[in-house]
Amino acid sequence: xxxxxxxxxxxxxxxLATYACRGGxxxxxxQIKPSPLIRAIMKYIPGTLFVSFVVPSLIQGGLQPMVGAxxxxxxxxxxxxxxxxxxxxxxxxxxxxxxx
Numbered sequence: 001x002x003x004x005x006x007x008x009x010x011x012x013x014x015x016l017a018t019y020a021c022r023g024g025x026x027x028x029x030x031q032i033k034p035s036p037l038i039r040a041i042m043k044y045i046p047g048t049l050f051v052s053f054v055v056p057s058l059i060q061g062g063l064q065p066m067v068g069a070x071x072x073x074x075x076x077x078x079x080x081x082x083x084x085x086x087x088x089x090x091x092x093x094x095x096x097x098x099x100x
Contacts, residue, residue, distance in 0.1 A: 054069075067093060067095070068090065068092050068096070070092065071089045071092025071093070072086065072089030073089075
């Protein structure tokens with residue numbers, strides 16, 4: 001196995017960019033004091049970002065991703081266990097794949 005210096009450089013630069021984004025957010029919020037309204041709004045950002053990534057994939061993916069997502073949601077509502085819900089969603093998606 002050989003190491004390409006360009007791959008290593010890209011890896012290091014991506015790690016630095018990730019660190020800068022995370023650290024920059026912490027630094028920024030030490031500099032400013034957001035109002036209670038802004039803090040309340042920001043609590044919803046992670047969920048909305050997740051939905052904005054998942055929904056287009058579900059719409060474009062067809063039956064298999066939809067059934068997998070429905071299986072994940074059903075198991076999560078029934079058990080409140082994340083590991084079981086992931087396993088249930090994967091099993092549902094596999095079932096669709098096997099039945100095709």
